[in-house]
Amino acid sequence: MKYMKEALLITLIALSGLGNAAAAQRLKVVTTMSTFADLAKSVGGDYIEVSSIASPKFNPHFIEPKPSDVVKVKQADLLIHAGLDLELWRGPLLDAAANREVMPGGPRELDLSRSIALLEVPDHPVNRAEGDIHLYGNPHYWTDPENGKIIAQEIGEKLCAIDPDHAGEYRRNLQALLARLDEHMTQWHVRLSPLKGQEVVGYHNEWPYLMRFADLTMSQFLEPKPGIPPTPKQIEFLEHYVGEKHIRAIAQSTYFKQQAANAVATHTGAKVIELCQNVGEVPACSDYVAMIDYNVNQLIGALSHE
Secondary structure (H helix, E strand, O other): OOHHHHHHHHHHHHHHHHHHHHHOOOOEEEEHHHEEEHHHHHHHHHHHEEOOOOOOOOOHHHOOOOHHHHHHHHHEEEEEEEOOOOOHHHHHHHHOOOOHHHHOOOOOEEEHHHHHHHHHOOOOOHHHHHHOOOOOOOHOOOOOOOOHHOOOOOOHHHHHHOHHHHHHHHHHHHHHHHHHHHHHHHHHHHHHHOOOOEEEOOOOOOOOOHHHOOEEOOEEEEEOOOOOOOOHHHHHHHHHHHHHHHEEEEEEEEEOOHHHHHHHHHHHOOOOEEEEOOOOOOOOOHHHHHHHHHHHHHHHHHOOOO
16 A cells, blocks of 8 residues: 555656746747737647736736736747837837847747738827827737737637647647637628628727727727817717717727716717727626627627627
């Protein structure tokens, strides 16, 4: 009995060592957004260890990275980010981490915006009088699942490049994810098709890609200019606009206060709905497909009688 116990103990120690070795060999992938982390995990599977920096509960424009985030980036084998000028906090974070491999242009940095056909790229010199205009185009591109497929493919290619030993597994995981997205997109298009062309009012201009996918329009916002909080004058304007156009929905992210939207809704009968920018923003958005499904359901619930 004594020898059996000793043998069992030795076996358990050996297996533990193998487990620790496997964990140590996993690529350390750091993403700026929880959405990118979810897509990376879907593609990378057991061969990567993923963490994200920006909490989905807060506006991604205004994140303050913690010292622990500096350590994550310093130790990262791959950094995945949105690019453009959405994450202005990314530059100081990279400087503090001093990991040359994941700096802009580095071999272990993935700027997802490089493969996206961007919307709303300014065609004129912009200035502060126009509000917080994005200089390179609207950066909220992952809210369109067509772009989600592009993002997943970019992540897959990068993982294969830096970890070719597991390229076959990455490609299989990628194809499974793309198939899942294709199946859901067919369903989403069918369900959204009766709503084609309807208009939605937004809080902030962060939904053009989702509106394009859903074949809806959004041209008016509670913010009188990007980044400027709603004013009484803008609320009054929208009360008339929503009433005249018979607009049925006012959409905003969960991290914006609802007072202004509720004021317009009270006087017009429009419904206020919350849409999610990132995975984990609300419990129903547990992964990327669930997040898009949630947003589609919110739009359908407000714009139809389904």
